[in-house]
Amino acid sequence: xxxxCISDTHGDHAQVExxxxxxxxxxxxxxxxxxxxxxxDFLEWFDGHPHQHKMFVAGNHDGFLENxxxxxxxxxxxxxxxxxxxxxxxIEGVQFWxxxxxxxxxxxxxMRNPGDDIAQHWKLIPKNTQVLITHGPPxxxxxxxxxADGSEEQTGCPQLLETILNTQLKTHxxxxxxxxxxxxxxxxxDFLNVSTMNQSYRIANQPVIYTL
Numbered sequence: 001x002x003x004x005c006i007s008d009t010h011g012d013h014a015q016v017e018x019x020x021x022x023x024x025x026x027x028x029x030x031x032x033x034x035x036x037x038x039x040x041d042f043l044e045w046f047d048g049h050p051h052q053h054k055m056f057v058a059g060n061h062d063g064f065l066e067n068x069x070x071x072x073x074x075x076x077x078x079x080x081x082x083x084x085x086x087x088x089x090x091i092e093g094v095q096f097w098x099x100x101x102x103x104x105x106x107x108x109x110x111m112r113n114p115g116d117d118i119a120q121h122w123k124l125i126p127k128n129t130q131v132l133i134t135h136g137p138p139x140x141x142x143x144x145x146x147x148a149d150g151s152e153e154q155t156g157c158p159q160l161l162e163t164i165l166n167t168q169l170k171t172h173x174x175x176x177x178x179x180x181x182x183x184x185x186x187x188x189x190d191f192l193n194v195s196t197m198n199q200s201y202r203i204a205n206q207p208v209i210y211t212l
Contacts, residue, residue: 001092001212003131004051005194007175010061011038013045015203016196023091024051027175027194028059028100028135034109036064040075047079053091055082058100059135059176060108065100067109084133086124094212097129102136102176103157110135114159122163131171131212138164138172142180142193164189171210181205 004021006013011032018024026046031038039062046054058065065072069085076083084098100110101121112118125132136157137143143156155177164172165187175195183192190210198204 001094003173003210003212005173005192005208005210006196007135007173007193008059008178008195008197009042009203010197010201011042012197012203013042016207018049018207019209021051021209023053023055024049025054025133025173025194026056027133027173028057029061029175030056030059031062031064034061034063034065036068036071039064039072043075043079043081047081053082054080055084055089055096055098055133057084057098057133057135058110060100060102060105060110062100063109065109086121088126088129094131095126095129096131096133097125098133099125100135102134103155105155114157118157119159119163122157122160125163125167127167129167129169131173132164132167132169133173134160135174136160136176137174137180137191137193141186141191142174142182142184143177144180145177146179146199171212173208173210183208 002021007027088097138161139156139158
């Protein structure tokens with residue numbers, strides 16, 4: 001199964017050249033400003049691709065998907081797209097699970113406080129999940145943010161990492177931290193930061209192709 005993975009297109013999705021594959025995945029921040037119009041434009045573009053299966057999670061910029069989720073679901077239901085929102089789907093025997101939740105930073109969408117507030121979302125991840133799609137990274141894995149003063153800060157979620165290590169997970173796909181685009185293999189898991197935009201919010205990184 002050939003997965004084609006993108007993330008953090010922030011409304012500039014039309015600039016992305018999407019390769020062929022079996023499953024097209026977007027790991028959040030589909031919009032730049034989180035409006036209804038942004039979401040509808042993305043859904044039309046995303047649904048227009050020939051991949052047999054298409055799925056996405058929301059991100060912290062996608063306010064309409066959180067604030068008007070019932071209305072947003074009506075638009076998604078008119079497409080062949082699966083919106084993973086603390087939910088899962090099985091494709092050819094492979095268990096996918098997706099969540100938009102990230103640690104709180106200012107007051108954007110789908111953000112939760114550390115501790116029980118965010119942990120309640122991670123507890124929903126089935127232990128037999130094989131491919132996990134979240135918007136944000138786990139702690140210490142492709143999660144460094146470069147600050148203006150030259151310092152670096154790890155911004156991933158410790159509770160997400162703890163949860164992952166107690167599952168049968170083989171692959172974790174995420175974005176959110178643009179400058180950490182890349183992959184790493186650790187604890188028997190392939191971690192993929194598939195951010196399509198770079199730190200300057202420009203489409204710069206190629207879609208990631210991953211074969212299960």
